[in-house]
Amino acid sequence: MKSVIVVGAGIWGSSLALRLADTGWRVTLVEQHTPGHVRQASAGETRLLRCAHGTDDWYPKLAWRAREGWRRLGERAGEELYHEAGMLWLAQRAEGWEHASARVLGELDIPHEVLDPAEGRRFFPDFAGDGLAFLLWEPHAGVIRARRATQVTARLAVQSGARLVRGRAVPYGEAVSVDGEVLRADRVVWACGAWLPELFPVPVTVTKQDTLHFRVPAAWSTPGMPAWVDYDASMYGHGDVDGVGMKATCDAEGRPYEPETGSRQIDQDSVDLARAYLARRFPSLRDASLLFTQVCQYALTPDAEWVVHEVSPGVWLLGGDSGHGFKHAPALAEYVAGILEGDHAPEPRFGLHERKPSRGLRTSGRTSA
Numbered sequence: 001m002k003s004v005i006v007v008g009a010g011i012w013g014s015s016l017a018l019r020l021a022d023t024g025w026r027v028t029l030v031e032q033h034t035p036g037h038v039r040q041a042s043a044g045e046t047r048l049l050r051c052a053h054g055t056d057d058w059y060p061k062l063a064w065r066a067r068e069g070w071r072r073l074g075e076r077a078g079e080e081l082y083h084e085a086g087m088l089w090l091a092q093r094a095e096g097w098e099h100a101s102a103r104v105l106g107e108l109d110i111p112h113e114v115l116d117p118a119e120g121r122r123f124f125p126d127f128a129g130d131g132l133a134f135l136l137w138e139p140h141a142g143v144i145r146a147r148r149a150t151q152v153t154a155r156l157a158v159q160s161g162a163r164l165v166r167g168r169a170v171p172y173g174e175a176v177s178v179d180g181e182v183l184r185a186d187r188v189v190w191a192c193g194a195w196l197p198e199l200f201p202v203p204v205t206v207t208k209q210d211t212l213h214f215r216v217p218a219a220w221s222t223p224g225m226p227a228w229v230d231y232d233a234s235m236y237g238h239g240d241v242d243g244v245g246m247k248a249t250c251d252a253e254g255r256p257y258e259p260e261t262g263s264r265q266i267d268q269d270s271v272d273l274a275r276a277y278l279a280r281r282f283p284s285l286r287d288a289s290l291l292f293t294q295v296c297q298y299a300l301t302p303d304a305e306w307v308v309h310e311v312s313p314g315v316w317l318l319g320g321d322s323g324h325g326f327k328h329a330p331a332l333a334e335y336v337a338g339i340l341e342g343d344h345a346p347e348p349r350f351g352l353h354e355r356k357p358s359r360g361l362r363t364s365g366r367t368s369a
Helices: 011-022 058-077 097-107 117-122 147-159 191-199 268-281 328-340 361-367
Strands: 004-006 027-029 047-049 089-090 112-117 134-138 142-144 164-165 169-172 175-178 180-185 187-190 205-214 227-230 235-240 244-249 290-300 308-314 315-319
Touching: 004 011, 004 175, 011 027, 011 147, 011 315, 027 058, 027 147, 047 058, 047 328, 058 147, 089 097, 112 117, 112 191, 117 134, 117 205, 147 164, 147 187, 169 205, 191 205, 191 290, 205 268, 235 268, 244 268, 315 328
Parallel strands: 004 027, 004 187, 027 164, 089 227, 187 315
Antiparallel strands: 047 142, 089 134, 112 134, 169 175, 175 180, 205 244, 205 290, 227 235, 235 244, 308 315
16 A cells, blocks of 8 residues: 655645545645644635636646536535635726636636626626626636635545644655654655745745625625626635625735744735725725634745645655645645656646746736635
C-alpha cells in the first residue's frame, strides 16, 4: 500500500487526503489547528464557483468538473454544500474580460448567456445597471458553503481511512517533523496555504482580505438570488446564506498579512467601499447594516498561477491558490492524485520558475472562489 503525508487540512489538503484514501493510499493528514479553523483561507463562510476565466481555458475546464464533484460530495455527506444559484458578471466594457470569457465558455460548451443590463432586474429585488455594457450569466455557477465543506471533507477523509494528526509540521529532509515526531511516507504533500512561504522559498505573498456580510430582507437570500461579480470594480457577492447576511466584498489585493498573528479586525476602508458599491448597484441596500465580518487571506503568486511542484524526490508543494483555488478542490485533488500516481506530470505553469505579474489572470483569478 502506498503511503502519503498531506500537511494542511484546508480544502486542498483535505480534498487530496479524501481522494487518496478513497483509492487505497495510507494517508496521514496533518493540521496544526483543526479543519475549517478561522485562520485558514478555506474557513470563509462561502466561496464562489464559476467557470468564466478570461482567455484561459484550463481553469474553466477544471471548474466545470469540480461542479459535479461538489454535488457528489454533498450527496455523500447528506447535506447541501453547493448552492447552484447562478452568477451574473456585471461587464463594464463591451470588449473586456467578460467578453473573452463568454467566447471561451462557448468554445467549451459551458452554458452561459449574454444579457442586456436591464435584465438584471429579474435576478435581484433591486438593481441599477447604469454604466454596464452587458451581463454575462452563468446558470450553473453558484455558492459553496466553504467552511462547512472543509470540515465535511476532512471528516469524510478520516471516515475513509485517513489518520488526522494534530500538530505543527516542519520539513525534516524528505520526511515531516510534527512537534518533534518524525513521520515518513512514500510521498509528502505540503498543502499548508498561507504558511507555505514560511517553510519553502515559493513565490507566494500572503495578503489580508476583509469579507463583509450585510443584514438584508429575506428576498435577498441565496439560493433564490444569484451571486454577482463586477470584474473591473473588483467587487463580488451573493445573497444571504445560512443567516450570516448578504456578502458584498472588495476583491482587490490587500496589504501583507501574517496568518497566525495578524489582526482579525476589518478595515473601515473595506466597509466604505462595499457600502458605496451597494448604493450604486442595489440602491435599496444603501443603508444596510453590517451583520457579520471576517478576515481571510490570499496566498498570491505574481501571476495567480498555482504551485504544484516536486522540490525533492517524493516531496511536493501544493499552494498559491491566489484566491481562486477553493472551487476547484474536488477536481484538483483528482489531478494531483494522478501526478502522485505517475499518470501525468504537472502543467509547466505550476512550476517554481520566475513568475511575472499578468493583470488579466491576477484579477480574474482573484474573484474569491
